[in-house]
Amino acid sequence: MISALSYPSIPAQAGTHVSQFGMPEKWAPACAGVVLSIEVKGKTQMTSVGLPPAEKPEQVGLSSERLDRITATVRADVEAGAIPGAVLAIARGGRIGYAEAIGYRDREAEAPMTLDSIFRIASMTKPIVSVAAMTLSEEGKLYLGAPVADYIPAFGELTVGIERAKAKRTMTVQDLLRHTSGLTYAAFGDSPVQMLWRDADLANENQTNEELAAKLAGLPLMFEPGTTWEYSMSTDVLGRVVEVVSGKSLAACIAERITGPLGMADTAFAATGDKAARVAEPLVDKATGKKPPMRNLTRDNRWHSGGGGMAGSAADYVRFGQMLLNGGELDGVRILAPKSVAHMASDHLPPNVQYGETARTRFGALAPVPEMGYGFGLGFAVRKAQGMSPVPGSVGEFFWGGATGTYFWIDPQEHVVVVLMLQAPDQRLRYRYLTRRLVYAAVTGPARSRRR
DSSP: OBOOOOOTTSOOOTTOOOOOOSSOGGGGGGGGGGOOOOEETTEEOOOOSSSOBOSSGGGGTBOHHHHHHHHHHHHHHHHTTSOSEEEEEEEETTEEEEEEEEEEEETTTTEEOOTTOBEEOGGGHHHHHHHHHHHHHHTTSOOTTSBGGGTSGGGGSOEETTTTEEOSSOOBHHHHHHTOSSOOOGGGOOOHHHHHHHTTOTTOTTOOHHHHHHHHHTSOBSSOTTTEEOOOTHHHHHHHHHHHHHTSOHHHHHIIIIIHHHTOTTOBSOOOGGGGGGBOOOOOBTTTTBOOOOOOTTSOOSOOOTTTOOEEOHHHHHHHHHHHHTTSEETTEESSOHHHHHHHTSOOOOTTOEEOTTHHHHHGGGOSSGGGTEEEOSSSEEEOOSSSSSSOOOTTOEEEEOTTSOEEEEETTTTEEEEEEEOOGGGHHHHHHHHHHHHHHHBOSOOOOOOO
C-alpha cells in the first residue's frame, strides 16, 4: 500500500505539506484542505485529500477495521494483476475519513500510485460540464427548455433514423442534460444509424466543439427527441452550447466558473508540463500485448470533449463532490444555489421514457431504469427507490462514472462523498459494485457534519 504524497519536485517526508498549487493567488484559500500527509512507521496517518482530515475514521462514523478491508481488497487485485492501482477517497461530514493510494500509477515503469496521481476521468467530465451549464442558467443566459437550435442553429432541421424522417419535436437543452436528445454513441451498437455515425470521424482530437456539433447536426438521430434514454454525445453538444452562451472555450469557461474557484488545480483537458509525470496508466492487456486505447494527456488537443475529455485527481473531484453535497458551495465559494443542485439531482426522465438497447447491459445494477430504482437527472443518475438495485445506497444519492474505471457518488442521507480513481476499463462495473459494498459496510455510526 502506498499512501505517501509524492510531488515530483518535493521529497516525500513525514509531515510533508504542499502549499504550492500553481494557481492564481486569489484561489489559494479554496485549496486549504488539499494538504496531504503520509504513512509513518507503518501507521497510516489521517490524510487530507481535497478536504480536512478527520482525527480518525470513527470521528465521522467510519470503522477503521472495516476500512482496512478496502485497502486489503484493492491491494489483492493489484497483486493479482487485475488492476494497476487505484486511489479511493471517502469524505463524510465534510472531512476525509479514508484516502489511500494503492498499487502502481504505472505498472510497467514500476512507479507507485500516489494520492496526487492524475487520471483520465472520462464521463466524469459530464457532471462538470452540466454544472457549467447550470451556472449559465442561473444567470438567465441559458434556458433548459429552449431548443438546442436557439444556440446552435444547425440543429433546427433534425432527422431520425436511417430513413432520415423529419423529427416530430425539437431537441432541448434539458434533453442534452438527461440524455433524451436522440443522439447516441457510434461505438455502442451496430445499428444502421451508428454505422453511419462511424464514418463521420466524431472522435477526431483535432476538431473543435463547433466542428463536432456541425457534424452531429448533419447526421440522423437514433431516436425521436424526448422519447428514449440513450447514453450519448449529448454532453458534447452541451459543451458547445456552453461555449456559445458564455462566449468562451469550454476549457476557459470551466476554469473560470468551477475548477478555478474550487481550487481544482489538476482538473483540465490535458496534463502537460510537470503534471505529465503524475498521469496514471492502465495495464497492458495480456491477450493483445497492448494497453487499452486512452487519450494522450501530455499534449493539448483542440477538442475539449464535454462528454469525456477531462483529467483530474481524487482531491479535485472530492472538492467538486463536496460542493454539490453542500448545495453548491464550498469554502465560502458558491458555484450554484441549493435549488439548482436539488434540481440537478432530481429525476428528469419522462414517465413513458424508453431505453436504448445497451442501457441495461452497459450500466448493470446502476442503470437508470425503473427496475433498479434509478432515474437520471441533469448530468448524473439519481436513486429514487430503496431495495430494487442489488447494490447498497440511499434514496436521493446521485452518481456517475467513466469508461476508464473512474467513479463517484454523493449520498446526502449519509453525508458521504466517495471518489474512486482507477484506469482499468474492463474492471469498471465490478469496481462500482465492489466499492459501494465495501464503503457502506464501513459506515457504522453517525456523521458529525462540518460544513465548509
